[in-house]
Amino acid sequence: xxxxxxxxxxxxxxxxxxxxxxxxxxxxxxxxxxxxxxxxxxxxxxxxxxxxxxxxxxxxxxxxxxxxxxxxxxxxxxxxxxxxxxxxxxxxxxxxxxxxxxxxxxxxxxxxxxxxxxxxxxxxxxxxxxxxxxxxxxxxxxxxxxxxxxxxxxxxxxxxxxxxxxxxxxxxxxxxxxxxxxxxxxxxxxxxxxxxxxxxxxxxxxxxxxxxxxxxxxxx
Ligand SMILES: C[S@@+](CC[C@H](N)C(=O)[O-])C[C@H]1O[C@@H](n2cnc3c(N)ncnc32)[C@H](O)[C@@H]1O
Numbered sequence: 001x002x003x004x005x006x007x008x009x010x011x012x013x014x015x016x017x018x019x020x021x022x023x024x025x026x027x028x029x030x031x032x033x034x035x036x037x038x039x040x041x042x043x044x045x046x047x048x049x050x051x052x053x054x055x056x057x058x059x060x061x062x063x064x065x066x067x068x069x070x071x072x073x074x075x076x077x078x079x080x081x082x083x084x085x086x087x088x089x090x091x092x093x094x095x096x097x098x099x100x101x102x103x104x105x106x107x108x109x110x111x112x113x114x115x116x117x118x119x120x121x122x123x124x125x126x127x128x129x130x131x132x133x134x135x136x137x138x139x140x141x142x143x144x145x146x147x148x149x150x151x152x153x154x155x156x157x158x159x160x161x162x163x164x165x166x167x168x169x170x171x172x173x174x175x176x177x178x179x180x181x182x183x184x185x186x187x188x189x190x191x192x193x194x195x196x197x198x199x200x201x202x203x204x205x206x207x208x209x210x211x212x213x214x215x216x217x218x219x220x
Contacts (some may be wrong), residue, residue, distance in 0.1 A: 007037050010122065010154045011145045014095050017120045017158040019144065021045050022091040025084045027105060028052070032060035035073045048088060052080040080105035081112070082102070091118045095156070099123035099130035101123060112161070113138065119159040127155060127192075128173040128209075134159060135166040144177035146188035162185045170205055171212035180217055189217060 007015060011034050017088050018024065018038055025045040035047035049064070051057045057075045064073045076083055081092065092112075094102045102123055106112050111120075119139070123130045134141065144157040157176060174192050178185040195212035 003039065005033075007033060008110075009149045010156070011037070011095065013145060013147050013154070013156045014093055014122055015043070015119050016043075017118075017156065018091060018168045019118065022118070024048070025050060025081060025092045027078070027080060027084075027092060027094045028149050029060050030056040030074065030095050030096070032063050034095065036063055036067050036069060038194060039069050039072050040067060044091075044096065045072075046088075047073045048084055049073050049075045049079075050084060052077070052079050053201070066217075081109040083163070084119075084134075086111040086114065086208045087178035090116060091120065093120045093122075095120070099126035102128050103133035107137070115161050115163075117161065120156065122154060124154075127176070130178055132168060135168045135172075137142070137161045138165050138194045140164065141177045144185075145182070146178060146185045148187055149215075150186055155188055162200055169212070171207035171216060172212055174209050180192055182206045186217070189213065193217065 015038055020043055022044045023046050024035055026047055026049050029049035029051050032049045035049050038044045047072060049060050051060065057077060061075045064070055067213055078084060094105060102121055119132065139159050140162045142158045142160055144155060146153060146155045178189055180186045180189060193210060193213050196206050196213065199206040200210050
């Protein structure tokens with residue numbers, strides 16, 4: 001069936017990081033829009049659409065059946081990756097959750113430090129906490145971008161385990177791989193800077209990060 005719906009720009013950015021012929025685990029799938037769109041576009045071979053709650057999984061199943069994709073997308077009750085086996089997948093998407101929850105889900109998966117696994121992560125909040133966890137645990141951000149949709153700012157990163165542990169500067173926790181040379185990434189960083197400035201009162205790390213980010217954004 002041809003792809004009849006278009007993803008939100010946020011989910012489309014996640015989809016753009018999925019390699020052709022991937023075998024996907026979509027953790028916190030809810031409606032399963034992402035694996036459905038990827039299947040309809042013939043981009044993935046299979047998907048395990050996981051959620052911690054039955055309600056969202058029921059919604060996912062209805063949508064999967066509507067698009068006649070039950071042979072390619074399996075729904076599964078799973079807290080994080082707990083019920084997903086390594087040999088079923090090569091790509092993990094975790095989108096639409098807080099950065100700390102995403103870090104927790106990754107930390108609880110015994111095979112996450114596999115260099116062949118692509119992780120596509122879209123934290124809704126506390127992105128810096130996720131980046132800190134990634135760097136301290138030997139993961140590298142290979143690509144990162146940002147989109148603005150309905151006045152909200154989102155970032156998505158493609159991450160892989162390298163084994164190289166980094167001690168990030170305050171700036172790099174907020175910058176990740178974003179660049180002021182791209183309009184939507186700059187908008188995301190400016191939004192982050194506004195947030196940091198509010199947080200800076202009584203928070204030394206936020207104050208230092210705000211100063212470093214302001215320098216990066218506005219001084220050549
Ligand atoms: C806001 S929705 C995001 C849906 C979709 N991924 C997106 O980005 O549009 C978050 C979903 O994550 C699920 N969730 C929360 N914690 C989870 C966990 N530990 N493991 C799996 N799913 C979880 C929730 O039940 C909910 O359906």
